[in-house]
Amino acid sequence: MKLSKRIQEMQHSPIRKFYVYSNEAKKQGKKVYQLNIGQPDIKTPKAFMEAVRAYDEKVLAYAPSEGIPELIDAIRGYYARYGMNYDRGNVLITNGGSEALTFIMTAILDSGDEVIVPEPYYTNYTTFIGFSDGKVVPLTTKAEEGYHYAKKEAIEALITPRTRAMVFVNPGNPTGSVLTRDEMRMICDLAKKHDFFIIADEVYREFIYDNGEMTSFGQYEDVADRVIIVDSVSKRFSACGARIGSIVTKNEELYSNLLKLAQGRLCCPTIDQVGSVALYNLDPSYFNEIKAEYERRRNVVYDELCKIEGLVCEKPSGAFYITAKLPVENAEEFLIWMLTEFDDNGETVMFAPAEGFYGTPGLGRSEMRIAYVLNEKDMVRGVELIRLGLEAYNKR
Amino acid sequence: MKLSKRIQEMQHSPIRKFYVYSNEAKKQGKKVYQLNIGQPDIKTPKAFMEAVRAYDEKVLAYAPSEGIPELIDAIRGYYARYGMNYDRGNVLITNGGSEALTFIMTAILDSGDEVIVPEPYYTNYTTFIGFSDGKVVPLTTKAEEGYHYAKKEAIEALITPRTRAMVFVNPGNPTGSVLTRDEMRMICDLAKKHDFFIIADEVYREFIYDNGEMTSFGQYEDVADRVIIVDSVSKRFSACGARIGSIVTKNEELYSNLLKLAQGRLCCPTIDQVGSVALYNLDPSYFNEIKAEYERRRNVVYDELCKIEGLVCEKPSGAFYITAKLPVENAEEFLIWMLTEFDDNGETVMFAPAEGFYGTPGLGRSEMRIAYVLNEKDMVRGVELIRLGLEAYNKR
Known part of the structure; x- marks a missing residue:
């Protein structure tokens, strides 16, 4: 039985397709900092x-x-x-x-x-x-x-x-x-x-x-x-x-x-x-604390990203994402390497390679998105792991 | 701004479009037996x-x-x-x-x-x-x-x-x-x-x-x-x-x-x-009582429908619907009349005209669907109202 052309041309989620690697990493006992999806850790009211x-x-x-x-x-x-x-x-x-x-x-x-x-x-x-x-x-x-x-x-x-x-x-x-x-x-x-x-x-x-x-x-x-x-x-x-x-x-x-x-x-x-x-119906003051929390996270993430040599990114003003260009040719390959080959004290990190966010073929290949949906300490460690990973990756 | 042809060719729900009349009937103080949609009155477990x-x-x-x-x-x-x-x-x-x-x-x-x-x-x-x-x-x-x-x-x-x-x-x-x-x-x-x-x-x-x-x-x-x-x-x-x-x-x-x-x-x-x-995870015995209840309703509804002169329908074997051909030319017009002109002791009834259930133009115009989603007594009364309505409608 034929399936429709329409469905065959659609892609599987470019974010979710890396789960097979992160699941494998977790099975091996690695801790994986999940900076890849927009699932906040903020408590639901x-x-x-x-x-x-x-x-x-x-x-x-x-x-x-x-x-x-x-x-x-x-x-x-x-x-x-x-x-x-x-x-x-x-x-x-x-x-x-x-x-x-x-x-x-x-x-x-x-x-x-x-x-x-x-x-x-x-x-x-x-x-x-x-x-x-x-x-x-x-x-x-x-x-x-x-x-x-x-x-x-x-x-x-x-x-x-x-x-x-x-x-x-x-x-x-x-x-x-x-x-x-x-x-x-x-x-x-x-x-x-x-x-x-x-x-x-x-x-x-x-x-x-x-x-x-x-x-x-x-x-x-x-x-x-x-x-x-x-x-x-x-x-x-x-x-x-x-x-x-x-x-x-x-x-x-x-x-x-x-x-x-x-x-x-x-x-x-x-x-x-x-x-x-x-x-x-919550009082609008609810947002003050949440916003302050995200802003703190953005600041530490941005500061930590700035320590990465060759990374290109400007400080974003809203939402809870940062997209940045990494000093690698292919961010997908780097991510898979991070999940399968790399760890620092048993820890590694998952981000979203940005190529899937582009409609123009070939663009975004060296870029990544991270969502600052974890607490400050974990976010800093997550970005540090990207930095340590890049240093090791580019020295291979 | 243009809307798509696709959306313009779609219909509004042929069941829901009669709510304007039933709401009006209710405003006038009429009780309306709702036999038109498949919303059961059975309690959720x-x-x-x-x-x-x-x-x-x-x-x-x-x-x-x-x-x-x-x-x-x-x-x-x-x-x-x-x-x-x-x-x-x-x-x-x-x-x-x-x-x-x-x-x-x-x-x-x-x-x-x-x-x-x-x-x-x-x-x-x-x-x-x-x-x-x-x-x-x-x-x-x-x-x-x-x-x-x-x-x-x-x-x-x-x-x-x-x-x-x-x-x-x-x-x-x-x-x-x-x-x-x-x-x-x-x-x-x-x-x-x-x-x-x-x-x-x-x-x-x-x-x-x-x-x-x-x-x-x-x-x-x-x-x-x-x-x-x-x-x-x-x-x-x-x-x-x-x-x-x-x-x-x-x-x-x-x-x-x-x-x-x-x-x-x-x-x-x-x-x-x-x-x-x-x-x-409910025990399958849960269905015994529900099924028995629907079967009793089907029986009384069918018996009551059989009292309507000129109505065509066979006894259905499953689900909780009966579709039947009414002794009228246009079931939609009859329904609107039932909601706007008719009552028996302040009561009337709503069913679903079946023309909207046909893809072939012109078919089903004199047919209706009723859902036996109310208790036996209400179902009997609902069908009785259809019978009384038909008698009055065809005598006009």
């Missing part, structure tokens, strides 16, 4: 499970396809605290940010339609866009320029009659870069001029450092009909396993069509929505 | 929430993309009790049966590929198949023949070089029809001869009446590489809000490709998986 435990309906019934009203209202309240006002009919609850993005791409892309995505990018965008036979048009950025992508000329050079949208993960995964207000204004003007959607993946919204200001594409009223905000409890509240995301849009025609997809999968899990109500 | 409440991890982390091993093993144990043996690598946990079907269609269909689906069919199949630009090829059945579809000649007449699969909801939604072992054997032989996949949607597996035997396409070893079983806790354990489904297949190439899609959406909700472990 107790309010989540407290709300879940209090759930006491006799029948665990389908929820409304668009989400339970309590959660929609809690999310509206959260946005209202940032001066962004939405109606109930603007918020659609989804199975994580992943489903949100799949729905959006299905709603706006026919086969061959194009989406401009700054590269390196969160690798699953290829899958989300591939579902609809759409085409990722990468906007290339460089380690040497801090992965800065908000350049008007570079964006306009990629726009074609098939351009339907541009994606902004802001603050960025995997680079941690953050847009300024001026840059966002420029992007909104481009979207109006060339008539495309702005897909604003803002799941790291609160994680902006150096006293930077939290922003959102939802704050630009003149493009409200073309802004589609993707959101999630995963990173914001360290609740990745809840799988509760949302789409927020003031475009009524889009919302109505997205609802068809939501009805097709009936609903999102009821008790996770109940738990997420408690998360969105 | 307490084991589910007990397991969820006992969950005590500090960080609600991502689960493995393929599902937590405890749930995969619990599902394997459940199948083993029916003599069906699967490895861990044969079971993929999904966000309900809906995601299972979307994944399967994505994995086997390119644009224009065909799937034969007996009609009337669960309406969301159009959405699942539409995601991949596939084509539903309906195999028409009739109320007069008890919606029987296992006819070799009729099936073979629909097979083309683009046929990739045939779908069997067995026991059936919306008809309640059940395949015999001989019919399943014939279908397996056809699948081998014409090289297509058997998509076995068996979410109502235990709900077979009149001492009928539980069967599964998973019991036919000679077609193990082409059988894809879709399963779910929703109906089996009255846990629709958990959104935990699964795909079971011994086709390793298919599984490996489905895993790409699973990795794209990262994972299913962790605590719902934890709760579902407890469901699948």
Whole structure:
């Protein structure tokens, strides 16, 4: 029996494919510092499970396809605290940010339609866009320029009659870069001029450092009909396993069509929505401590990275990732060597080789992403292991 | 901004679109018996929430993309009790049966590929198949023949070089029809001869009446590489809000490709998986009482339907639905009239007009589906209301 061309062209997760090596390393008794995925060690607020435990309906019934009203209202309240006002009919609850993005791409892309995505990018965008036979048009950025992508000329050079949208993960995964207000204004003007959607993946919204200001594409009223905000409890509240995301849009025609997809999968899990109500109702002061913790980690990681000779990277301003160019030709080969050949006092480290984050073939081969999702001490040790590994690797 | 043709061609849920009328009826103080959707009133086993409440991890982390091993093993144990043996690598946990079907269609269909689906069919199949630009090829059945579809000649007449699969909801939604072992054997032989996949949607597996035997396409070893079983806790354990489904297949190439899609959406909700472990570990005797309850309901519903002059329907053998032809030209118009114009002592009833369950234009216009998801007394009253309504409607 034949499988579809579409599925055969899709890749297995470029992050997860190295698990076979790290599992082997662990079997051999090595300690492996996992800096490769965005699974924070920050405790999930107790309010989540407290709300879940209090759930006491006799029948665990389908929820409304668009989400339970309590959660929609809690999310509206959260946005209202940032001066962004939405109606109930603007918020659609989804199975994580992943489903949100799949729905959006299905709603706006026919086969061959194009989406401009700054590269390196969160690798699953290829899958989300591939579902609809759409085409990722990468906007290339460089380690040497801090992965800065908000350049008007570079964006306009990629726009074609098939351009339907541009994606902004802001603050960025995997680079941690953050847009300024001026840059966002420029992007909104481009979207109006060339008539495309702005897909604003803002799941790291609160994680902006150096006293930077939290922003959102939802704050630009003149493009409200073309802004589609993707959101999630995963990173914001360290609740990745809840799988509760949302789409927020003031475009009524889009919302109505997205609802068809939501009805097709009936609903999102009821008790996770109940738990997420408690998360969105947390006092905003909750973020102060979390943000301070991530900022400390970023600082020590960056300082430690700077000790590595030949490494190229700028200090990122948000999210909890740093992407950097290593003094090796091939970061995948180096990672496999780190897991199979290297240890320092029985310890080694896992990072995400960045080639999989690029759409342009051949780019990113010497780059890596690390997620600062462990405590300061472990992060410092993890980066130290990369440094020690590089010294040994390049001396072979 | 343009939306995709694909999304614009999709329909809103044909079941849910009548809520505006039932909500209005309720506002006017009418009691509405909801026989329209498959949301059972059977209590969810307490084991589910007990397991969820006992969950005590500090960080609600991502689960493995393929599902937590405890749930995969619990599902394997459940199948083993029916003599069906699967490895861990044969079971993929999904966000309900809906995601299972979307994944399967994505994995086997390119644009224009065909799937034969007996009609009337669960309406969301159009959405699942539409995601991949596939084509539903309906195999028409009739109320007069008890919606029987296992006819070799009729099936073979629909097979083309683009046929990739045939779908069997067995026991059936919306008809309640059940395949015999001989019919399943014939279908397996056809699948081998014409090289297509058997998509076995068996979410109502235990709900077979009149001492009928539980069967599964998973019991036919000679077609193990082409059988894809879709399963779910929703109906089996009255846990629709958990959104935990699964795909079971011994086709390793298919599984490996489905895993790409699973990795794209990262994972299913962790605590719902934890709760579902407890469901699948329930003693099989759990089903005896549930089955007996549904069988009693089916009997009273069927007896009550038989009192309606001009109604055409055969007694179904499984699931918890009955589809019947009403003595009206247009069941949608009749339903809207029932909700807006009719009441008997302040009470009326909602069913699902069956036209939306047909892929062939014009068919099913006078048919309805009712789900026997309320207690016996309410079911009898609901069908009585349909009878009283019909008498008044046809006298206008």
